[in-house]
Amino acid sequence: MPKIKTKSGTKKRFRVTSTGKVIMFSSGKRHNLSKRSKKMKRSAKGPIIMSKQDSKIVKKYMNVKI
DSSP: OOOOOOOHHHHHHOEEOTTSOEEEEOSSOSSOGGGSOHHHHHHTSSEEEOOHHHHHHHHHHHTOOO
């Protein structure tokens, strides 16, 4: 049986920690930042931990044990 390939877009956007949590970056920080509030830009600054339900989908794409 052949190996399962990972989704290449997923491995570029997400990281899995040693405890199995998925780290992602917030959306909405690429362009049109002048119309966004300072509070929104501050809250989307660093990496955040993905919710448990969504991380199951991402782990399936990355072939990580759930």
